[in-house]
Amino acid sequence: MVQTQEVLSRQQQGKNGQELEHLSDLIDEVNVIKGKSAQEIQFDQESQFDAAKDKDGFRQYEAACDRVKNFYAEQHAKQTLAYNLEARARFNATVRARMSVWEAIEKLNTLIDESDPDTEVSQIEHLLQTAEAIRRDGKPEWMQVTGLIHDLGKLLYFYGVEGEGQWSTVGDTFIVGAAFSDKNIYPETFKANPDYNDPKLNTELGIYEHGCGLDNVMISWGHDEYLYHVMKHQSSLPKEALSMIRYHSFYPWHRGGAYTQFMNEDDYEQLKAVKAFNPYDLYSKSDEPPKVEDLKPYYQGLIAKFFNPVIEW
Ligand SMILES: O[C@H]1[C@H](O)[C@@H](O)[C@H](O)[C@@H](O)[C@H]1O
Ligand SMILES: [Fe+2]
Ligand SMILES: [Fe+2]
Numbered sequence: 001m002v003q004t005q006e007v008l009s010r011q012q013q014g015k016n017g018q019e020l021e022h023l024s025d026l027i028d029e030v031n032v033i034k035g036k037s038a039q040e041i042q043f044d045q046e047s048q049f050d051a052a053k054d055k056d057g058f059r060q061y062e063a064a065c066d067r068v069k070n071f072y073a074e075q076h077a078k079q080t081l082a083y084n085l086e087a088r089a090r091f092n093a094t095v096r097a098r099m100s101v102w103e104a105i106e107k108l109n110t111l112i113d114e115s116d117p118d119t120e121v122s123q124i125e126h127l128l129q130t131a132e133a134i135r136r137d138g139k140p141e142w143m144q145v146t147g148l149i150h151d152l153g154k155l156l157y158f159y160g161v162e163g164e165g166q167w168s169t170v171g172d173t174f175i176v177g178a179a180f181s182d183k184n185i186y187p188e189t190f191k192a193n194p195d196y197n198d199p200k201l202n203t204e205l206g207i208y209e210h211g212c213g214l215d216n217v218m219i220s221w222g223h224d225e226y227l228y229h230v231m232k233h234q235s236s237l238p239k240e241a242l243s244m245i246r247y248h249s250f251y252p253w254h255r256g257g258a259y260t261q262f263m264n265e266d267d268y269e270q271l272k273a274v275k276a277f278n279p280y281d282l283y284s285k286s287d288e289p290p291k292v293e294d295l296k297p298y299y300q301g302l303i304a305k306f307f308n309p310v311i312e313w
Contacts, residue, residue, distance in 0.1 A: 039268055040260050043257050043260065043268075043271070044257045046257075046275070047255055047256055047257030058118050058282055058283065058285070059117065059118065059185075059251075059282070060117060061117065061185045061186065063117075064117040065117070067114055068114070068115060068116070068117050069186070071114045071115045071166065071167065071170075071171060072115065072171060072185060072186045072189055073186070073189045073192070074165065074167045075115075075167035075168075075171050075220075076180075076184075076186065076189040076190045076192065076193055077189065077190075077192035077193050078167055078168070078193070079167070079168070079174075079176060079193070079220040079221070080176065080193060080194055080195050081176045081177045081195055081201060081207075081218065083168075083221070084176050084177075084218050084220065084221050085218075087168065087221040088221065091226065091229065095312045095313065096155075096159040096313050097155075097159070097312075097313040098310050098311070098312055098313070099310065099311065099313065100303070100307075100309060100310060100311065101149060101152070101303045101307050101311060102296075102299075102300060102303060104152050104155055104311070104313065105123075105124055105127060105148075105149075105152065106124065107155060107158070108123045108124065108127075108151070108152060108154055108155055109122050109123055109124045110122075111123055111154055111157055111158075113154070113166070113170045114165075114166045114170065115166065115170045115171035115172075116170070118282070118285045119285040121285075121289060123151055123154060124292060125289050125290055125292075126151065126284075126285065127147070127148050127149070127150070127151060127152075128148070128290035128292065128295055128299075129284040129285065129287045129289075129290055130147035130148070130150065130280050130281050130284050131144050131145070131147035131148040131299065132284070132287070132290055132295070133147070133280045133283075133284040133287065134146075134147045134280050137280075141302055141305065141306075142237055142238055142241050142306065143241065143244075143277070144302060145237070145241075145299075145302045145303065145305075145306050146237060146241040146244050146245065146277070147277070147280055147281070148299055148302070148303075149227070149231075149245070150227070150244065150245055150248055150277075150281065151223060151227075152223075152227055153169075153222070153223030153224060153225075153226040153227030153228075153230070153245075154169055154170060154223045155223075155226075155313060156168070156169045156222070156223055156226045157169040157170075159313075168221060168222060169222055169223050170222060170223060171222065171249065172184065172185060172249050172250070172251045172252065173219050173220045173222055173224055173225070173247075173249045173250045173251075174219070174220050174250075174252055175206075175217050175218065175219055175220075175259055175262070176195065176201075176218050176219075176220055177195075177201055177206045177207045177208065177217065177218050178201065178202075178203065178204065178205055178206025178207065178208055178217070178262075179201075179202045179203055179204055179206060180193070180195075180196065180202075181252050181256070181258040181259060183252035183253075183256030183257065183258035184251075184252045184256070184258075185251070204261055205261060208262060210261055210262075211261075211262070211263065211264055212262055212264070213262065213263070213264040213266070213267060214247075214253075214259075214262060214263060214264075214267050214270075216262075217259075217262050219246075219247075219250060222249065223249070224245060224246050224247065224248060224249045224250070225246065227245050227246075228242055228245050228246035230311065230312070230313060231245060234307065234308050234311050234312065235306050235307050235308075236305075236306050236307075237306055239270070240270065240273035241273075243270035243273050243274055244273055244274055244277040247270070247274045248274065248277060248278065248281055250274075253271075254271060254274045254275055254278060255278070
């Protein structure tokens with residue numbers, strides 16, 4: 001089995017390093033002509049590098065199986081602005097369950113994520129792989145524990161409308177209420193979304209203002225947004241950790257370089273945190289399966305440091 005570190009360094013060395021350098025020079029020139037800010041130019045460049053890295057085997061959506069393709073066709077058709085408003089109202093109306101973080105991890109264990117072309121292991125394994133990769137790199141405890149819980153929002157699946165499927169829980173996220181970006185995977189599938197033809201919603205800014213901040217736009221409802229709202233007031237995690245949770249599936253933004261029209265200064269700071277987190281989430285999927293019982297005491301200790309003993313989900 002290939003370990004995270006190995007995959008990372010292989011990707012950093014990258015066989016197509018020269019090609020990339022040339023590419024980023026060209027992108028630079030075009031951006032200067034377009035009048036983009038230095039910050040935007042750097043972000044653009046990084047996104048090209050990230051996309052090229054995945055040529056090494058992760059996130060191969062064109063080659064993905066029908067399960068993944070059907071999942072996104074359904075999600076992109078159904079995540080409308082109206083649905084997003086309704087989902088948030090439903091979230092605010094009730095507490096779905098009361099249990100500890102570890103109980104939540106165990107409950108999630110039965111879910112196999114239909115949107116993911118890179119892993120078929122249980123969620124408990126994915127969470128521990130992510131946390132362990134962060135720990136191996138000597139990152140702080142708050143980041144380790146963020147890795148441990150980052151996908152716990154998938155619990156939403158058990159509390160949604162029965163038989164509704166996973167489209168409102170898992171998968172990459174995107175902005176609703178403005179034009180769908182072509183930096184999303186399978187962008188053509190948005191044509192089946194009613195908002196696609198709505199002239200108030202299908203412009204670059206849609207219902208939002210330039211530079212309004214990502215906190216003020218609606219990102220498609222799912223496990224990121226749900227867990228962010230659960231943890232915002234029920235943990236002592238720093239802001240960067242909450243951003244890692246909230247934006248980890250927002251690939252068109254943190255990898256694709258889309259949606260800069262909505263960003264404010266602080267979003268560029270949060271972007272750094274999300275980008276630092278992403279490799280652990282993605283590339284640890286090829287690591288050895290973790291030994292849950294051996295790791296449990298260590299992570300129970302971390303959980304006790306950062307969370308209330310009982311969380312309202
Ligand atoms: O299929 C995966 C999975 O659902 C992840 O939990 C999510 O964070 C990713 O963005 C998505 O691509
Ligand atoms: Fe996730
Ligand atoms: Fe994940």
